[in-house]
Amino acid sequence: MxxxxxxxxxxxxxxxxxxxxxYLLERxxxxxxxxxxxxxxxxxEMRAMVEKLTVIGLPGDNGxxxxxxxxxxxxxxxxxxxxxxxxxxxxxxxxxxxxxxxEAAALLTGLQMVAALPAVSDSGLVAGLLAxxxxxxxxxxxxxxxxxxxxxxxxxxVAAALRQGVAVAFRYQAPDAExxxxxxxxxxxxxxxxQWYLQGWCHLREAMRTFHLDRVSEPVLTDIxxxxxxxxxxxxxxxxxxxxxxxxxxxSRLVPLLGDYARPENTEQHGADVxxxxxxxxxxxxKRIAGRFGGQLEVRAPRMARAAAREWAAEGLALYxxx
Amino acid sequence: xAARIPPEERQTNLVVALMATEIGLTxxxxxxxxxxxxxxxxTGARVDALEKMFERDKDxxxxxxxxxETIGDPSDPQDLREARYRIPKAEYALPDDISFTPAExxxxxxxxxxxxxxxxxxxxxxxxxxxxxxxxxxxxxIIGFAPRITTRTSTFTPLQSAIEECRVVSFDYLKPGEQTAxxxxxEPLALLDFEARWHVYGIDLDADDERTFLLSRIxxxxxxxxxxxxxxxxxxxxxxxxxxxxxxxxxxxxxLEITPGTEAALRLGRRARAETQGFSVPFVDLxxxxxxIASYGPEVRVVEPAPLxxxxxxxxxxxxxxxxxSDEGE
Numbered sequence: 001m002x003x004x005x006x007x008x009x010x011x012x013x014x015x016x017x018x019x020x021x022x023y024l025l026e027r028x029x030x031x032x033x034x035x036x037x038x039x040x041x042x043x044x045e046m047r048a049m050v051e052k053l054t055v056i057g058l059p060g061d062n063g064x065x066x067x068x069x070x071x072x073x074x075x076x077x078x079x080x081x082x083x084x085x086x087x088x089x090x091x092x093x094x095x096x097x098x099x100x101x102x103e104a105a106a107l108l109t110g111l112q113m114v115a116a117l118p119a120v121s122d123s124g125l126v127a128g129l130l131a132x133x134x135x136x137x138x139x140x141x142x143x144x145x146x147x148x149x150x151x152x153x154x155x156x157x158v159a160a161a162l163r164q165g166v167a168v169a170f171r172y173q174a175p176d177a178e179x180x181x182x183x184x185x186x187x188x189x190x191x192x193x194x195q196w197y198l199q200g201w202c203h204l205r206e207a208m209r210t211f212h213l214d215r216v217s218e219p220v221l222t223d224i225x226x227x228x229x230x231x232x233x234x235x236x237x238x239x240x241x242x243x244x245x246x247x248x249x250x251x252s253r254l255v256p257l258l259g260d261y262a263r264p265e266n267t268e269q270h271g272a273d274v275x276x277x278x279x280x281x282x283x284x285x286x287k288r289i290a291g292r293f294g295g296q297l298e299v300r301a302p303r304m305a306r307a308a309a310r311e312w313a314a315e316g317l318a319l320y321x322x323x
Numbered sequence: 324x325a326a327r328i329p330p331e332e333r334q335t336n337l338v339v340a341l342m343a344t345e346i347g348l349t350x351x352x353x354x355x356x357x358x359x360x361x362x363x364x365x366t367g368a369r370v371d372a373l374e375k376m377f378e379r380d381k382d383x384x385x386x387x388x389x390x391x392e393t394i395g396d397p398s399d400p401q402d403l404r405e406a407r408y409r410i411p412k413a414e415y416a417l418p419d420d421i422s423f424t425p426a427e428x429x430x431x432x433x434x435x436x437x438x439x440x441x442x443x444x445x446x447x448x449x450x451x452x453x454x455x456x457x458x459x460x461x462x463x464x465i466i467g468f469a470p471r472i473t474t475r476t477s478t479f480t481p482l483q484s485a486i487e488e489c490r491v492v493s494f495d496y497l498k499p500g501e502q503t504a505x506x507x508x509x510e511p512l513a514l515l516d517f518e519a520r521w522h523v524y525g526i527d528l529d530a531d532d533e534r535t536f537l538l539s540r541i542x543x544x545x546x547x548x549x550x551x552x553x554x555x556x557x558x559x560x561x562x563x564x565x566x567x568x569x570x571x572x573x574x575x576x577x578x579l580e581i582t583p584g585t586e587a588a589l590r591l592g593r594r595a596r597a598e599t600q601g602f603s604v605p606f607v608d609l610x611x612x613x614x615x616i617a618s619y620g621p622e623v624r625v626v627e628p629a630p631l632x633x634x635x636x637x638x639x640x641x642x643x644x645x646x647x648x649s650d651e652g653e
Contacts (some may be wrong), residue, residue, distance in 0.1 A: 013331035015387050018338065023456035038452060056332060059340045059348075059356035066358065089495025091341040095416035096456045100432050101487050103450035107441045110434030110551035114474055114619060119465050138388035138414070140554070142486035143561030146332035146472075147640075152593070175586040194519030206509075214589045224451040227412075239344040252498060253504070254651070256539055284578070288586070293617030306593050306646055313642035315621035320636050 008041060013049065016041075017056070021072070021093040024085055032083045036210040037183075050074060050085050057091045098138040104180070105141035108133050112146040113191075118159040121151075134234065149194065157219035158198055162186045167203070167224040175285070179275040180204065184211065185226040201228030205214045246286045246305045250274060261289070287312035333359025334380050338389060339543065342415065347394050347407030350377060379407075385426060390414040407523045423454050428461035437470045442480070456620035474521060478538045482523050482546040486511050486557065491528065495542040495599035498633075499610035509534070510552040517568050518607065523563035526556065531576040535564060537611075577612065578626040579604055587622035613638060 008016060017040050021037070024030060036046040059070030068265070073089035099107070103113050108130060117125045134141070151159075154170070161168035169183045185201040196213040208228075252274045265275040280286060283305040290299050290309040299309040336358045340348065349421055354360045354373050363373060390412075394407045421430070429453065435447030474480075478494075485492045492511055495504040511525040513576075520537055561652040580601040581588050596601035606612035613634035616623050618641075625632040 009627045010329065010334075011383055011387065012445075014334045014338075014384070015332070017335045018387070018457050019449070019452050020448070025454070026456060034391065038455065042434070052332060055358070056375060056503075057337050057358070058343055059336070059353075059358070060361070089354060092342055093502045095412065096453050097415055098388055098417050099450050099453060100386075100446070102446040102483075103388075103442075103453070105483070106438060106447035107431055107434055108449055109472065110437040110447055110470075111431070113437045113470050114430070114434050114468070117465075118432055119468065119469050120404065125424075125430050125589075129427055129430065136391060136417050139487065140437040140557065141484045143557065144483070145515045145518040145561040145565050147515065147565055150593075168380070173584065173586075173589060176622040179584070184348075186467070188466070189468050191468065192473065194516075237623065258409060259526060260572060275393075280627075287620060289617045290642060291620060291638075292614045293642075294614060294638030295387055296618055298636035298645050308641055309650070312620035312647075313617070313639045316617065316619070316623075317639040317643060319621060319624040 002170050007045060016049065017053070018093060018097050021053075021087070021090065022096045022139065024087050025090060025094060029078065029084050031088045032079075035037045035085055037127060043181065046085075047079070050079065053087075059279070061287060069165055090168035098223070099133065099136050101137055101139040101141040103169060104133050105144050108141060109144040110148060111135045116149050116151055118151065118156065119163070154213050154219050154246070155189075158186060158189060158213065158216075158222055162220070167222045167226060168198075168219055168221040169222050170210060173215045173217070174287070175215075176282070182211070182221065184209070185224075185228045187228075189213075201226075243281055244283045244302070244305075245279050246283050246302070247275060247277050247300045248290070248297050249300055250276070254296060257292070258289075284308040291316075325625050328359045328362060330359075330380070333357070334384060336385065337380055338410065341391060341408055341410040341411060344409050347392070347409035349405065349407055353377060353408065366427070369404050382583065416456070417453070422457065423459050425462040428459055429463065429465055432461050432559065433465045433468070433470075439471050440476050442476070443474070443612045444474075475538060478541045479521065481547050482511050482514060482538075485545070485547045486513065488547075488559070491548045491552060492545050493544045493548060497535055497540045497542050499537070499540065499608050499614075501554050503589075507534075507536065509536070510556060511566045512557050515561065515568070517565070517566045520611075522564070522568070524560060524567070526552075533563075533567070535568060537608075537612050568607055570638060572607050575606050575609070575612075576603045577606060577631050578602070579616070579625040580626060584620045585617035585619070585622040590619075591623070591635055606631075609634060615643070 007155065010020050020035070020039065021153045026037070032043045032046050036043045039046065041049070053072045054074060055071065057066050058072065060066040070090060070091060071089070072087060072091060075086045077090050078084045078086050111126055111129055111133075114120045120126065158168055167185050171179050172182045173179045184198065184201040186198055187200045190197040190199055190210070198211045198213055198216070199208065201207070202209040213290065247269070251272055252269065255267065255274050255276070258276060261278045262276045268275045278289070283302060286299055287308045290297050291312065299306045334507045335351070340357045341352065354364055360373055360377065366576040385391055389409060392409050392411055394409065406468060428451070432451055435451045438447055470636055482492065483499055491508060493508045496507045497504040508528040509525040510521070510524050510528065513524045515522045515524055515535070522535045522538065524533065526532070530613060567629065578601055579591070579595075580597070581591060591602065591604055594605045613631060616625060616635050617638040625635050
């Protein structure tokens, strides 16, 4: 069973009320389910929040309870009979609050991230949005900058294939393997850590696959319509069951540099050093990871992986030998 | 005894009350009349406990972006006994002249979806919700792209707070190429994602100059101190940080021979410019670039600069030495 939305903390509820009231006033009648979805809470919690709204209002005169017209009110009949929220008396909070510095920063940074996507850059809306968001913030958001990334021919062709709903053909060069020619029904482009990946249905493998766009060349837009667009997107970097575990050790201060390879469940502390079990489809691939650590990471097992790390570095070193 | 009124109800009542007043309410008026305080006062809560609660509520609301104004005694601004509190509507509400088109909302919804950290994602969604509360519905969502931003929250979040509040931070930093971490004290001005690495840019108070640090090289906790700096320093900081790194990378060009068709050729290809002999590739930090080149093994040879070549040779030699043939490991 999927877990429902988490209950809100007190501060989150205040934040929700300040937006919920203008949202409801603007939209008139809204179903509990729709409002719950909009605010990321369960329908039961939304109902409790709306009921609670009817005891919120203007201050009473000293010593006296508030009069009904000084409190928010809702249509109880609509709520009880049809599950619909309607505010029938409002005493304030009519206007939508400004963005907090954090809200503005989260959107401003996200905008920079998506600015280079063809679907967004073609719209010409980014510059105007950046200016509007900055002006609509309550406090100055922290500058969080994403360095712009150039869009090359491969990215352009893949984006066009997605837009037009046709397959894209290209040469694919996997590391340490012969190049292959692939025809792929594009489903989505995943962009993470500055790398672009195409996820789609590979006609050669007859399965969903993830392709690193830096390894793609000679892209061609085909006229083959997509037939597998509904197939579930693969777990991007999920490992197949037949992966081999390569054991490495390194000083614990360097563990963060392993990124996603090191997780609590595969990491063990031994004094100042840490042992990490990394699962790889090809154990020799550890040579490239080991290369990044300049001897401070030791490949312990299996033997083949250890030998691969040594030979890779030795071959590299040989390039610099005087003849 | 009256049912206990939860803090969110009291705080929302406080917002309603402070927005309904033009001249402001004194602390005493608030404690006597705003629901949530009033009931506690009536059941005999101590005045100093109530005042403390009011102070905390004020701080929490300000953190939510609610501008609570304090109007003190004009003859003695430090004397807050007769101070009045209010929320100016113009500063509270989204400006009237700002609106968003359905196409803009669709772009913002995609922009808000990039965060993989829970708190940033919640902030982005709350921002989008405010636009929807204006009665605007977005165009069809932009599909086909799933951009993701990943941050290590343990360093990113405190640095972002420190920038917002203009506070000096200190942290232990393991400079690339060095073996021991050293303490740095920084006026943080901007966070920057450059070549898929998060950096913090600011004024290093020991060096008395601007510096950029890698978040992945910060060891242990970022300490946010009580010392503040002028907000003016933050103006244009993001642009300065970006221009600075681009400038460094352009000055630090390396000449490389790259075997065609290899992983190295593909990965470096996006950054490389063809030269008569090999390729010219810009880099920011010599040690970090040397780490990358060493990972390509025999696929790349550094022609120049000499310090980069030496750094790569040292790394490759160290890898060979740490994996001796005689000892086959476990």
